[in-house]
Amino acid sequence: MRQSLEELIEAYQKSLYAAAFNICRNTDDANDVVQDTFIQYYTTKKQFQDEEHLKAWLLRVAINRAKDISRSFWKKNRLSIEDYADAVPFESREETGLFEAVMRLPEKYREVIHLYYYEDLSIKETARILRITEGSVKMRLSRGRSFLRDVFKEEES
């Protein structure tokens, strides 16, 4: 299956941006990642089995691209996490605190936490997208949650 770019932008831009920002921690780079991901979809002739396959592929491309940018020379100028948190119209201190706490996590925990909490992905799906073992996903999720225990209310299960 294939979808038009219009449909993809409508359906996935926010997800891809959030995943990219989670890694890049920078709006300009995150927007570049989203554009690059859609361009890569447009230029590939790859066929997708279903919606789930397509979304997983888009997320994987965006995450890989975000990591490339984060590790390259080409990182754009960026605000500090605190300055950025001040600029986003969060409604409460709790929201600001959660954002800052997530942004301070090491990248390997941040990406797993994001796919679990934002995308509602399973351990298995997260492992496939990040090309790591399910055991690693569980371990990173657990460690990530422990870093966030002050801002998360629920008990770990």
Add this chain to the structure above:
Amino acid sequence: MTDKEQYKKVFDKVASFGMEPLEVYRLMQKKRKHTYIHKAAAAAAAAALIVCSTGVAYAANVGGIQRTIQLWVHGDQTNAELVIEDGNYSYSVSYQEDGSAQTISGGGVAIEDDGTERPLTEEEIMTELYMPEVEYKEDGTVWVYYYNQKIDVTDSFEDGVCYVKLVNGDETRYLTIKYDDGYSVSSQKYPSPDSFN
């Protein structure tokens, strides 16, 4: 509110705040620019050799550096202006292709070991521009461009993956291409197909 709901609410706001509107037309424009950047990567490699060997024209721009260079764009040599702006981490390369003016712009910072940021040096910009390019042509052939080398790798794919070793002087690049699914470059060894996209 559950943790998941709280997390989604926070990052929905982050996305709404920073996400730029996207239009298909703009994406197509960007795709065109993308192509030119890749072309310049192959081209600037040859250009850099000329820069290094002859020193060519060099002029101090207002707050930056402007340099006349020669580029190879898919095997065709052309003149170009490289401008490295001072202080705002950006550069641009302008040249003519098929009778029309093309401009590539880019930028970035280097992160030192101690975490401080600095603008890229000209050498670093050139190094980044040296990266090989892969092109899928309309006739179905696949080409790799590296410096002034043009290699048809169409028949080199096995199970959708192709490995290409590129050598220029004492510089070696190992290129792994997944057909229609991206490529990765390393100076050490062939990147694993599983390590990208």
